[in-house]
Amino acid sequence: MTTDFAATRAMFDLPEGVVYLDGNSLGPLPRAAAARVAQTVTAEWGKLLITGWNKAGWMDQPARVGDRIARLIGAEAGTVVMGDTLSIKVYQALASALEMNPTRRVILSDTGNFPSDLYMADGLVRTLGQGYALKTVAPEDVFDAIDETVAVTLITEVDYRTGRKHDMAAITARAHEMGALTIWDLAHSAGALPVHLAEVGADFAVGCTYKYLNSGPGGPAFIYVAPRHAEVARPALSGWLGHESPFAFDLGYRPGRGSERMRVGTPPVLQLAALEAALDVWDHVAMEDLRARSLHLGDLFIDGIEAACPELTLATPRAHDMRGSQVSFRHPEGYAIMQALIARGVIGDFRAPDILRFGFTPLYIGEADVKAAVAALSEIMASRSWDRPEYKTRAKVT
Amino acid sequence: MTTDFAATRAMFDLPEGVVYLDGNSLGPLPRAAAARVAQTVTAEWGKLLITGWNKAGWMDQPARVGDRIARLIGAEAGTVVMGDTLSIKVYQALASALEMNPTRRVILSDTGNFPSDLYMADGLVRTLGQGYALKTVAPEDVFDAIDETVAVTLITEVDYRTGRKHDMAAITARAHEMGALTIWDLAHSAGALPVHLAEVGADFAVGCTYKYLNSGPGGPAFIYVAPRHAEVARPALSGWLGHESPFAFDLGYRPGRGSERMRVGTPPVLQLAALEAALDVWDHVAMEDLRARSLHLGDLFIDGIEAACPELTLATPRAHDMRGSQVSFRHPEGYAIMQALIARGVIGDFRAPDILRFGFTPLYIGEADVKAAVAALSEIMASRSWDRPEYKTRAKVT
Structure with missing residues (x-):
């Protein structure tokens, strides 16, 4: 093309x-976004009312849109799901990764990371207690700082201030070599440059859609879970729409299939409509x-x-x-x-x-x-x- | 009136x-919602672009709208802030309440509660470890089950299935008498019946807006923090927009003023526009x-x-x-x-x-x-x- x-x-x-x-x-x-949002408001919400969840496909929207994002970040189909904000998705990825690497206690990040990623890690570390710690090094020192104590790296591929880009393939390989998992924040990557999550073997990735993907103010975030982890990663934010069977209304939580378990609550249908229109542009790119x-x-x-x-x-x-x-x-x-x-x-x-x-x-x-x-x-x-x-x-x- | x-x-x-x-x-x-959303899309996002955060007041929207909700649930001004989904807000309230009552380990809820509240509590309990537990009793047994082991009650005032309403004043008083905190889920209360959070002395409350408040599919949730707790409650989901000074981009987290600390990430501006229009109806009720x-x-x-x-x-x-x-x-x-x-x-x-x-x-x-x-x-x-x-x-x- x-x-x-x-x-x-x-x-x-x-x-x-x-x-x-x-x-x-x-x-x-x-x-196209204005008309798409207007249609969702007037023809779907206005006319279909509650039946819009089935008839307008609102309930499947987070996974359907996730698949369109997946294509733009080199992810396998079925691995990306939309919802919440980037900060929430950081927390989810971190909590799952730490539980998957239970003998280690260190989250490694860098001082060039977007502060909210660090704040969310800090909040999780406080909630976990038990010696968990967030360690930050200078961006250029990340590779060498990945040692046998690191449970997971939490790195934003492109620095929000300087625009400096990490080497995702090298850091991911190094992390795996040292027994660590990786979380890539793609806030400044998705829609900005080629990303090859599957190819580099990333474990988790998160990102927002209101920057290079043009979904509008407050557009939803996304989370990627590698297929090899999708049935293992246990959601810490275990909301009903990540349940295996949300409409059974069971009292006990059972994680849903694959990355869908990372859904939490009701999806933001109007914001997702804007995002869907924005993604149409990418069909030509x-x-x-x-x-x-x-x-x-x-x-x-x-x-x-x-x-x-x-x-x-x-x-x-x-x-x-x-x-x-x-x-x-x-x-x-x-x-x-x-x-x-x-x-x-x-x-x-x-x-x-x-x-x-x-x-x-x-x-x-x-x-x-x-x-x-x-x-x-x-x-x-x-x-x-x-x-x-x-x-x-x-x-x-x- | x-x-x-x-x-x-x-x-x-x-x-x-x-x-x-x-x-x-x-x-x-x-x-009014269709025109309001269209205006936000076309005139605000389209014309103001990034300057909409200041010029269209998007950044203050979660607190401004929160004040309008506060009036409908008997809450003090400045105590309610919008964002995320109800499940996320349940998690936030629970995590803060448990930290405020550190010698106790039990979350008390009932089997008539909406399952997602229980799932989120379950997820938090797993993350906390250390003997934390979620205990559920039949709805009619909640009052008597509040004992000296209970750190916090997590009760949905109106049962989503039966429509049965708890006695909020009595349960709150009983909880306080026994040294427990209270979280009230107002999903089926806000806009449905009079709620008097301040009067009954509730500690935390959460709710959604797409039911009786008519904000549309995926409309944002709200959280209430009693003024006496607002400077004490430490957010577990410590996102940048809950930071004291988000645009300082400090590496360390410092909770913001009052309930604003319960903000996490970027607010869903389009959904909030629909909610604002929906709240206009309530000026006449x-x-x-x-x-x-x-x-x-x-x-x-x-x-x-x-x-x-x-x-x-x-x-x-x-x-x-x-x-x-x-x-x-x-x-x-x-x-x-x-x-x-x-x-x-x-x-x-x-x-x-x-x-x-x-x-x-x-x-x-x-x-x-x-x-x-x-x-x-x-x-x-x-x-x-x-x-x-x-x-x-x-x-x-x-």
């Missing part, structure tokens, strides 16, 4: 005059094409900014095999600079303490957008137009 | 020719009016069915103070009977093994509906028209 990125761009509803480089935080609206184009756009941005803005320091590895689909620069006044840029219609975001983040998502971003972003940021840096009080007042969400 | 139920009925989009007595499972579509009318409709139904259908056995307590807003009858062929009834446009539901459930929600159900339901069910029972193979094949969702 050769992907037609002009065609994919036409599938999104992008506001006039905006260069949107924040799809790594919240993807834009796929044109070859992930290798996407990756090549994303790296090209990233290079173009790096070259442009480095040439024009010496005050900005590249935070993202230059090497293609060490970065995801975003490019980040550092500056002590990064927050104000980003606000000035947003005011000019180029939307990226800021991550404390000093990171300006730019996502390059070829589905709707092209070379002209990159050039416009370079020009706007260069002008802001040259004129110091960011140096105004209104750009320095931090909003609640940064 | 005297509630105008003709006016509230006009606020719902009900299909022609349907008598909908299943609002206790999934409430119908409030007319006095809960005491709703309760009186719901009991009246239930009485009418009980009298009608008992007079016409001797084969059906009432499963719901007759006494007003011992029932919620639903009426259930038992019959060994309950599944087939309900399918026959649904085929005639009267929608209730079936709960294994033999329960026919009917919800009486005065917001959109009136006396004419009750009479139509009695007539249809009476005719089905008299003619045995339920006795057909097509009514006996169980659907996935019952």
